[in-house]
Amino acid sequence: xxxxxxxxxxxxxxxxxxxxxxxxxxxxxxxxxxxxxxxxxxxxxxxxxxxxxxxxxxxxxxxxxxxxxxxxxxxxxxxxxxxxxxxxxxxxxxxxxxxxxxxxxxxxxxxxxxxxxxxxxxxxxxxxxxxxxxxxxxxxxxxxxxxxxxxxxxxxxxxxxxxxxxxxxxxxxxxxxxxxxxxxxxxxxxxxxxxxxxxxxxxxxxxxxxxxxxxxxxxxxxxxxxxxxxxxxxxxxxxxx
Numbered sequence: 001x002x003x004x005x006x007x008x009x010x011x012x013x014x015x016x017x018x019x020x021x022x023x024x025x026x027x028x029x030x031x032x033x034x035x036x037x038x039x040x041x042x043x044x045x046x047x048x049x050x051x052x053x054x055x056x057x058x059x060x061x062x063x064x065x066x067x068x069x070x071x072x073x074x075x076x077x078x079x080x081x082x083x084x085x086x087x088x089x090x091x092x093x094x095x096x097x098x099x100x101x102x103x104x105x106x107x108x109x110x111x112x113x114x115x116x117x118x119x120x121x122x123x124x125x126x127x128x129x130x131x132x133x134x135x136x137x138x139x140x141x142x143x144x145x146x147x148x149x150x151x152x153x154x155x156x157x158x159x160x161x162x163x164x165x166x167x168x169x170x171x172x173x174x175x176x177x178x179x180x181x182x183x184x185x186x187x188x189x190x191x192x193x194x195x196x197x198x199x200x201x202x203x204x205x206x207x208x209x210x211x212x213x214x215x216x217x218x219x220x221x222x223x224x225x226x227x228x229x230x231x232x233x234x235x236x237x238x239x240x241x
Contacts, residue, residue, distance in 0.1 A: 049161055049172045049227050050161065051158060051161055051174045051176075051225065051227075051232060052158075053154075053155045053156060053158060053176070055232045056155045056158070056174070056176050056178075056225050056232055057152070057154070057155045058232075059225055059231075059232045059233055059234050059237070060152050060155060060178055060223075060234055061152060062233075062234075062237065063233075063234045063236055063237050064152065066237070068234075068236045068237055068240060070150055070180070070205075070206055071149060071150065071151075071152070072149050073149060073150065074140075074145045074147060074148055074149060075145060075146050075147045075149075075150065075182060075202070075205065075210065076140065076143040076144060076145040076146070077143060077144045077145075077146070077198065077201050077202055077203075078142060078143040078144075078203070079100075079201060080142070081097075081142070081144075082142055083131075083135065083139035083140070083142065083143060083144040084131070084139060085131055085135075085136070086131070087128050087129060087130045087131070088101060088110070088128075088129040088131075089116070089118060089126045089127070089128055089129075090113075090126060090127045090129065091118070091124055091125070091126055091127075092115075092124075092125040092126060092127055098113075098127060099197075100197065100201070101113070101127070101129050103193065103194055103197040103198075104129070104144075105129070106188075106191060106193060106194055107186075107188035107189075107191065107194045108132060108134050108188055109131065109132055109134055109135040109138070109144075109188070110129040110130060110131055110132060110135065111129065111130045111131075111132055113127035113128060113129050114127070114128045114130075115127060115128075116128045134188075138186055145186070146182065146185060146186050146189050146198055146202075147182035147183055147184055147185045147186065147189075147217075148183060148184040149183040149184065150180040150181065150182060150183055150219070151180065151181050151182070151183040152178070152179075152180060153179040153180055153181045153218065154179050155176050155177070155178050155179075156176065156177050156179070157176060157177040158174055158175075158176045159174055159175040159176065160174070161173070161174045161227075162174075164224060164226065166226055166235070166238055166239065167239065171226040171227055171228060171238070172226070172227040173224055173225060173226045173227070174224070174225050174232075175222055175223065175224050175225075176222075176223060176225065177220050177221070177222055177223075178220070178221050178222075178223045179218055179219065179220045179221075180218070180219045180220075180221075181216065181217060181218060181219075182217045185217065189217075190215055195212045195215075195217075196212065199211065199212045205219060206221060207221055207222075208220060208221045223235060226238040228241060
């Protein structure tokens with residue numbers, strides 16, 4: 001065998017061995033990285049922060065106490081009518097508004113309507129609703145309220161603690177259902193037909209909608225909480241800090 005051919009075969013064998021070695025090393029490295037990732041995941045499960053309903057309940061109360069949360073917000077309807085001490089004139093064929101004003105008559109906020117005419121040359125039949133004294137306690141600037149404020153009912157249905165981003169930073173976070181009830185509700189809200197009408201008229205409130213359950217009212221929000229230092233905070237408080 002010529003020397004050149006023997007040298008070529010030897011070099012090819014060496015090159016093949018090097019490639020095989022690199023392949024084996026790559027496979028071993030991938031296996032090692034996979035094992036390390038699994039170990040880190042298991043470690044996270046073992047040392048991940050825990051959140052309880054009581055901790056998150058306290059976080060919401062802390063937010064309310066600092067005036068950041070919704071604790072002192074009234075719950076009101078604002079649908080374009082001026083709920084003040086002036087009469088409300090409604091065209092007789094405006095069925096939706098007439099139905100709404102008749103609900104307020106049932107609630108004892110307005111007197112029964114009287115017929116009238118609007119316009120000069122082409123008079124239109126209207127219904128005139130005159131406010132009663134009870135309206136003053138619940139009305140504001142173009143709004144009509146059903147409760148003075150809200151009260152925290154419970155925190156439940158906690159999700160899994162996982163990394164969440166807040167303003168570009170990463171924190172342990174968890175999602176949970178926060179349920180509110182009405183604080184100091186209007187007495188006439190207990191009438192079923194009045195309560196149902198207000199439930200339809202109320203806008204979404206902080207991302208959720210009030211629902212009437214029997215004689216009780218509930219509003220449930222899905223909120224995020226963040227662990228800052230060693231304390232769980234609501235998203236509002238975490239952003240403020």
